[in-house]
Amino acid sequence: MKLTLKVWRQKDARSEGRFVTYETDRANPDMSFLEMLDVVNEGLVAKREDPIAFDHDCREGICGTCGFVINGVPHGPKPRTTVCQLHMRSFRDGDVLTLEPWRADAFPVLKDLIVDRSAFDRIIAAGGFITAPIGGAPDGNAIPIRKEDADLAMDAAACIGCAACVAACPNASAMLFASAKIAQLALLPQGQPERWDRVRKMVARMDAERFGTCTNHGECEAVCPKGIRMEFIARMNADYVKASLTAGRRATGVAEASGG
């Protein structure tokens, strides 16, 4: 297969970037997209040109490391597929492909197609967990969980944190990502004690990281490689409203509890 690639090249976060055009005739339908780029890069090294930098690791669609925009669509044309699992058979001989990094204020470009997504980690650190210090857990079967709830929690938990949702959203909102974690933990009995605090803290963190808000475009769900649904955003919003109304209710004897 012959392809023309227009690739975003940017030396580092401080430099200006630009598109550079490359031609390749060594693509083959059974290659993954990243393997095609490997081949292009080997050609560049042979010509003493700086290879295209892109993030990748597991190459089986689960680690969430890879991802860039192909012809305007995060992760490219195949639904529910990360670029590492996208194969060249999804393209045609002679195609012109434009590759650019995730674009969002919260994700500075580090080099070429690589961006800094550490804002996602900070959203999780703000509350995306259950406080369950290691060692004190009751028996795994002590609290039965409805199968439907466990399955739905698993649907939400399948998020790989690749950030395609942010890249697709006209507002660069991180609400699909955050709501998936919020909904997963809110569906489980173990997640109840911190439920209301969690949603408030994580939403506050999203705002602080300069992600936009959700205005129901649905682009996030359309590009999500793991099929995370917008209904989790609805769940998050419902929890957020309730949490905001009940915030500030505090027991009065807290100060005495630390005595002794």
Place this chain on the structure above:
Amino acid sequence: MELRSQIPSGPLEKKWEKHRFEMKLVNPANKRKYTVLVVGSGLAGAGAAASMAELGYNIKCFCYQDSPRRAHSIAAQGGINAAKNYRNDGDSVLRLFYDTIKGGDFRSREANVYRLAEISVNIIDQCVAQGVPFAREYGGLLDNRSFGGAQVSRTFYARGQTGQQLLLGAYQALERQIGLGQVEMFSRHEMQELIVVDGRARGIVVRDMVTGEVETHMADAVCLATGGYGNVFYLATYAKGCNATAIWRAYKKGAAFANPCFTQIHPTCIPVTGEYQSKLTLMSESLRNDGRIWVPKKKGDKRAPDAIPEEERDYYLERMYPTFGNLAPRDIASRAAKRVCDEGRGVGPTGYGVYLDFKDAVARLGRKMIEEKYGNLFEMYERITDEDPYRVPMRIYPASHYTMGGLWVDYDLMSTIPGLFVLGEANFSDHGANRLGASALMQGLADGYFVIPYTIGNYLAQTKAERVPEDHSDVRAAQSAVAQRTKRLLEIPGNRTVASFYRELGRVMWEHCGMTRSAEGLREGLRLVPKLREEFWKNVRVLGDGAEINQSLEVAGRVADFLELGELLCLDALERDESCGCHFRVEHQMADGEARRDDKGFCHVAAWEYAGEGRKPVRHVEPLTFENVDLTIRSYK
């Protein structure tokens, strides 16, 4: 070098309890005076960082990925074993212990394996408490499935994404500690050197992969949880970035490397299609619960699978191992696949593939049930191969998947360098010569959540918290070694890409030190690997400079280490003149082609000590004694 395993005395089932009582404690106010470095953020690393931070130690955690959530534990599909006996099918701690010892072909320590089985039940409880959405039954209780090498159902799972869910649980516990300021996280940082001062591990030198800056971090102890070295075969189920640099630097600083030749080849991976191939994708072992493995009976039968009638198919695992059938352990299933393909009965365009067929299962359980159990795996298969496994049988072939060998550790997970602890796949401790399915997740979390929090305290309580000045000569030497190495790689006026060297190394290792090994082939490997290494240092081309994101430089450093490790792997495989578990020497087999162990000569751990550039490493031996199980011939017939 002396290998002191530090296994506690007393009966097997009391050893860990007794040891926990005897270990020294660090009082809560003193814990905050200690700093521990954790390299790696997979199940073992994230688990260790979180659990030690919860205790009050100051933790710095490092990973090469852009986020700790991406460590390759995330890719484990099938499940995690635990001796819960929730199914009432006869499971127990003793049975999990026995299955694991036998699965490892009697080449692991009884005490370690028993502790692992004991802790397995706590792991499930902990993960449930963290919100890991394990599969459940309609009554709301946890579901189980079966895995290779066991006749009970003790594997807990979260669809085909068990590793992902367990890792995210550990990651979230870690992020909580990062939010609390107890852990300082360094993503996109790769360890380049270990700092040893006065015989103790006191720090590491890392490269910031964004700025290229070389940083030094000092501490009271160092934990390596950097995973296995199976990428030495180039094509593997590992993530592309998985590497052996951290453990290899530690080895060269005096940590013994145990059983490097114990490398697991997983039987069910998607076969190779072309030269450009960058990795092989695993299809979970859990598929063997319902899929049946077969090849045509006739050589060179090129008919489509559905055109081959039932009586012309050879369900060879069911034929050869009627008791375990398609759930025979990995080493055995892999070798059987190689054998039928070598006979010319392999399928697919290359002839290196066998069928994994779900036709009977779909007929028996219905498509919907199969979808629920394996849906995401089937989707993944279809995305890669463009074939629908509901209709056409999957084609699979073995690939490098896990390494049982690793840095030698004692019962406390401490290496031969005091203060250097090694956790998870990076150590050699629990799986002997072959790991059973769903046991890697178990070991990673056991080491991180439930072993290191105790044993690190025992070490620190007996160690004075003294600062090492950053201008100490040993620190300076480590820093300059890193700078020199980077400079050297960038200055080679070479013509070959890093990738071409890497692929060639992989081919040599797979050919001469892969699924079956012979003295002659290993000697050839020992000739080819150093030759390739020599060429690498003269002819590799690494562009760019060190002060930026430079992915070629990153890979070049890793390949340089694999080029050394590959030689040690061949050497260990040559000197272990027996067959056991995954290590199959053609000279040592039974009449029916099964592995023939030599318990008189090799019932031991081989631990290699680095002897300096160009010198043959020294092979030390830790004898293995079995007081609770008999060394039987490992049979799954």
